[in-house]
Amino acid sequence: MSQNNSNNEWSRRAFIKAMGLTGAGGALVLSGCGDTDIINAVDIEVRKELVLPSVDPADFVRPGLEVYYASTCRQCPANCDIHVRTREGRALKIEGNPTSSINSGRLCAMGQAGLQAHYNPDRITKPMIRKGGKLVEVTWAEAETMLKKHLGKKNSKLAWLTGATSGHQAVITKAYLDAAGSKNQFVFDTLPPAVGFAANEKMFGHAVPKLDFEKAKLIVSFGADFLGTWMSPVHFGTQYGKFRNAPRGTLVQIEPKMTLTGSNADRWIAIRPGTEGHLALALASLLATDSKYAGNISADVAASLKDVDIDGVSKATDVSIERIHKLRDMLVSHSPSLILSGNSAEGFEHGSQAANAILLLNMMLGNVGETILPRSKPAFPDLQPQLGGWAEMKAFIDGLADGSFDTAVVYGSNPLYQAPNFMEAEKAFAKAKVRIAFSMYPDETTMASDLVLPVHSYLEEWNTSMPAYPVEDGHLSIQQPVMHPVFGEGSTYGYGNIMLGLVSELDATFKNWESYEAYVLDALATMKPALLNPPKETVTGQTPEEGFQQGILAAGFVTIKEAKASAIAAKAVAVDLPKAAKEDAKYAYHLVPSARMGLYDGRHANLPWLQELPDQLASVVWDSWVEIHPKTATKLGLIIGDVVSITSAAGSLNAKVVVFPGIHEGSVSIPLGQGHTEYGRYAKGVGVNPFKILTPQFDKDTGELATHATKVSVVKVANRGKLVTRAHGDLVLESAATSQKGREIVRTVSSEEFDRNEKEG
């Protein structure tokens, strides 16, 4: 890597140093390569090292001095704003953008590991075409010819699947599909709670209402892992920090498997999977006895709450009656509160109904308008985030299977990894006449494609995007390349650039822009009047346009002026929950496929930092495991490390046991993210993929896959295998992994004492 900034295109680019950040950087040596050699045993050595000076650098680029670029993190749909530290033309560290309303300078593990996604040794560096059943590397010219042959024409049977998308990326994708005459655009992202969004939409009129954690005195979360993977974990993390300031808010988490959020709860309640809605309904009926709360919902809904059998609910949910009453008392005494519904409550056939029941509590308690706030109407609906869901994935696969699509294009999504066995995605995908993948890595879907186009990482390309959970309405994040493409100019291209090329083939209006960069910057420039506080020129001699451009790139995001949000018109919906499911003798255990901060839904399995980040609760690294409650383990005669076979009606897999106290006795949990059959050296062949054994059950209202509804059997197949629990070894003294052994490592005090002390202090 030389610090060779000779490329004219490069030097013309308006890279703007982020303002407000200082920090003297420095290199050990002059070399543009930086110097990262292994330390040397010899004291004084004379090495003939090369020093490559720049040819014609931008005036703020100096060897030894770091430059921060503002950009956007694309590691999950939360799209945090980031600052990337670069030196001598290399990105070195990703940090949160302190001015961002989303993450206010903070960044999670997944965001930090974006560097490894960018510098991943398994990135595809050359286009590939399937020849004789095998993918072979070809030149871009050849790939382009093939691309134009298949996509340079109108084709109504073209199906286009992307991961969560937003901003101008979404716009240009849509523009192309419109030009190509196809209506088959699908968006699939595993974790955004599509069922919850639908319920929110129905009740509050906003799919993603604004949540005020800080104001809430009590948060009752039904399986929403807002500190781990739910919507915007970093933002909720910052909110949580404030929520825990004195006077300290109380968090109650109700879920079958303890999530990261659950492990921080003041009271964690293990509940039988699929009965969260029932518990919420029972709470609602207890509240409904007070007209103060019943009055907040329509009379017929309130009337329907009368005949809830608390005893029955207690039995079905495994939550004691005292606990239910205690919860009700807490809801009454802590106002305003905030009731959240998350993936583990919604992943059932009656998921929407459960979400309705949970959100109903918010309405009854009067939280709507207090901690649940409205959104404004978006000024540019095309830029809004599209998060998609399993229903779209299913439509995509079904369409391929029944032949309604002949060309499949996949970008930023990996359906062949995520689709459960029963969807038979491989078969359906193979049916398509042409399969094209825009991809950075050799993942499952890419390796099954006919044409593979290597694309830029998010640190190499221009883009704009909108966060899945915007903190302020109209937040549009800007993404700019922070360095040369890692593998050199001309090896990979931006998705936007390729799309611009494709769409200009079909729609001449797009010929105005020579590159996607120009397109994005132009689009932003035209948006200037619609922006809140657009930046002005900062340096004398700048034109207003230059000043604006510099300003927005330095800020990393713009805020679109939007009409003030009107108050929420909450509409209670009657809840129709099924009777608790009966026991199944063959498949006695609920399977909880748990997402964790780290590997997320499997997209980060190729990042060694995240593979080596121990699971926050089970402390396992580089592996898959099954979490089983100690009592259940005793019943089944299992100890940590034993290999069990987990079988559902749709398939079976083997994994090692972790005896884990934070899981409902009738459930077993397998983390998501592992079990890749492709995806590079770090991910391939590691662990198992619980997506595969999910059974075909769908939410009745939205058609989303009921991810948590699968029931499984657990059979021991082998004795203790090598399971690396805790990051530092698997040879553990009996009690050491769990117990402080009476040593004061983590002390605990009550929140009363805390509040009293903080007040004094």
Next chain:
Amino acid sequence: MSDYSMKNDIEWAKINEDVLASLESPRKAFWVVLGVCFALVLAGAAAEIYQYNNGLGVALMNNPHYWQTYISNFVFWIGMSHSGTLLSAILLLTHADWRKPIYRFAEAMTFFSILTAAIFPIIHIGRVWDMYWILPYPDQRAIWPNFRSPLLWDAFAITTYATSSALFLYIGMIPDLAICRDKAKGWRKKLYTTLSLGWMGRATEWIAFRRTYVLLACFLVPLAVSVHSIVASDFAMSIMPGWHVTSFPPYFVAGALYSGCAAIITLFVLLRYVFKFEAYMTTEIMDKTARLTFAIAMAWNFLNLSEYASIWYSHDMFEHEMLIDKFTGPYAGVVWSMLFCATVVPFAMAFKKVRHNMWAMFWVSLFIQLGMWLERFQIVSPPLASNHEPWTQSVVWPGLIQLTITAASFGWFTMLFLIFCKVFPSVSMYEVKEMVYHRNKHGQKKLQNIDKIKDDMIKTEEGLS
């Protein structure tokens, strides 16, 4: 003066013959044993090269098991070296003349165990090539080593101890080397000529020799005690539960003498058997050695138990748990075997029958040595396993590399010792002659002759001063 069952009428010439016979061309068995030892050394060298190339991780040490058998072996071999000094120097100063037939090989053992021990820091250390930084010497960096570190004291102690014990061994051997010189032919002649430094057996030489020898002995005794105290302070100066024990220095010294005496017994039996030294290494001497060993064993046991007691009554949470883990945890097997070998077995030496049975003593001494090796292991590993921080507590057993190198150290030691036995007289001829003389003095034989020599010596001394 007691008799030690040694025949009174051994001719001085016979002594020379008997001892020099041990230097004659080795038998086949010698080559076989030497070959096995050499193979072990080669295996160890291969293991070390593998470890050097790949990193210490291949030896299965980890966090928190930063130290393991390399350190316990180091302590073991340093401990082993104490017996030679004890027998030669302390017994010399206390005029216990039963030491005379056995001190030479004990001293050789001392020196070779130091050589063996000195290898372990080199194997143990992460960057061997920079190891000389531990020595204070002026260099271009203008920095010094850390004088507060017990490891630095170790470096000083070991080099001093190795030098002085080598000198002690060598100087004590000079009169014997002269005897060898007079009898030898070929390359041996050259070697002995060089090494005997022109010893002619003149009275002045004897006077200078005696003075030097006693002076060195005086110097060595406190040195030996301090060396193992310093090795003990490697542990005692740390704050690890189970290491941070005030009684460690005497405990280590006692343990060192204990294992060293056991090693002497082992070699005693072997040499006596192989070289047919029954005339010199008599059962009476074995009896004395065994009694001494038994006494040291009791001292060691006392210190061991008092260590447990002081931990138990300290009411320190960390120490308590470490002690409980030691006896019940994953390393309990090691601790209990150690207690069996080093606490129970030595009681066999309370019986005269055992003390007088060479092969019984052989096995007892082997058990004691095994026990003492395990003792060193249980000093190093279990405290690291149950350290302060529960999250890092884990169990690691030494892997193949460590065991190979451990075995190689025994091979290395034996190899050196075998070569020594064939090159140098393993029984001190002149001191045995002295013993015979002393006994013959009672028999009034050759008395005048000797007295005349004595007179000459006195005269010469006066003349010199």
Next chain:
Amino acid sequence: MRRVKTSWALNFGKLLFLLALGFVLPLGAWADDVSNQEQPFDFPHARHAGKFKINCMYCHSGARRSKVAGIPPVAKCIGCHSNIPSVRETPRIKKLFTYWENKEPIPWRKVHDLPDFVEFNHKRHVQRFIFKDGRSTQQTCGMCHGDVKTFSVGRKVKPLTMGWCLSCHEQFQGDSDIGLPTPAKRWMIPAAATDKPLVEMKHPQPAVMDAEHPATMKASEIKKMSNQLPKALKEKFVRAPHDCWQCHK
């Protein structure tokens, strides 16, 4: 008998000799290589810094801003040389323009190559000695780089060993210096004694923008600056860091 003793002495002598050799030979291997490095082409420092008296920091502009002094970008060479037609056709300049036209960096060989675990911060030294103490640029740079204005190709003339660095850092570190501002006497006062501009500007100088450049900074200003410091810090002002982590981390 005599012969035997000689033999022993001889052997001992041999041993000593071998030991000594063992120490000396590696030292020879570590000895510093101060020979010229094979460079893409010979840059005439003598002409630039000597004859034309171009300030070192004009080209090595990183020295006052960054840890790294930096090799000037090719554009900087071209910036002047495109306006100097007289030497345009010389082989070296032709080669320079070839690099420029191909937009290639010039593959210079590093002359002052410290081990990778050593960090030398140019900025701190330049700020301290040139801007605060008002020493001349060539004198300051010369402390470590030698009298570059007499060189053609740069070469390593100082040992740049740790002990050599410490020879300065020790002199100006200790508590023993506090209260008796020897370093201040030694380094600050001679410069501050005169109220004239500190750099003689006989030849046209490249514009150095920094306000606190010695050319524009007078002794009174330096004094004023040091007076602004809090008292506790002023005493330490002249202290050279004496801490391993300063340079190794």
Next chain:
Amino acid sequence: MSLSRMLENWSDLNKQDYYEDEPIMWGMSIDLNKCTGCGSCVTACYAENNIPTVGKEKCGSGHSMHWLRIERYWDEPEGEADLDIKESEYPERGAHFAPMMCQQCNHAPCEPVCPVAATYHTPDGLNAQVYNRCIGSRYCGTNCPYKVRYFNFFDFQEDIPHPLEMLLNPDLTVRSKGVMEKCTFCVQRLRSAKDAAADEGVRGHVADGAVQTACQQSCPTEAIVFGNLKDDKSKVSESWQSHNVELDRHEQFNEDERGYRIFEELNVEPSVMYLDRVRNTEA
């Protein structure tokens, strides 16, 4: 230090507080009320400090190099209120997380035992680890009560697959096999902050907030506060003061306060203060 220098200042070597006059003493405070155990800090530390990932095998053999780890316990220490969960078979009060990194002890057990003085105390209160001086005796590691020193048992960074090596931070050394390493409080950042301050003409004073450690910077809940303990106005020293935690104590006598230091009874004077985890007993 040259010999003459050392002899001249012999008395200084034995002075009680050699660094008394130093303007900076770095310290940290970690609020376990806010720490969620998410692990951002762990990854941030990997990214900032060139920490190698070692793979499954070597994690299993205990060779992982995380300078900052998060310990997760399920039980309360002795003598703490059990917060009403004894009867439950579930950990109803959640987990106990403790981010554990080098505590930069002021009576550090690791320092006196290093034979070559590769680890020593810096004037600003850090336990420095000088990699190029380290000979790998590992004595410091065994003597560390927190077990936060990590030894390069292998040459982890020998062949990093291209282009992963490009993300290595050039500000600090990439360690090879045979040397000990540990958390440095991001000394490269502290160094540049101090240099920046010196450029301003104020030697030795770094404004509060001018420098953040990588873990502090990434923490979403702002559980980590870092700064100069000698600056009374800094956030961290305000936190220490308000919780009545004093540096040179092995027992704090602050019964009502939340501040404590792990293993301070060993009298190692750690520079990291932890604040009690909090749970609502009413919930």
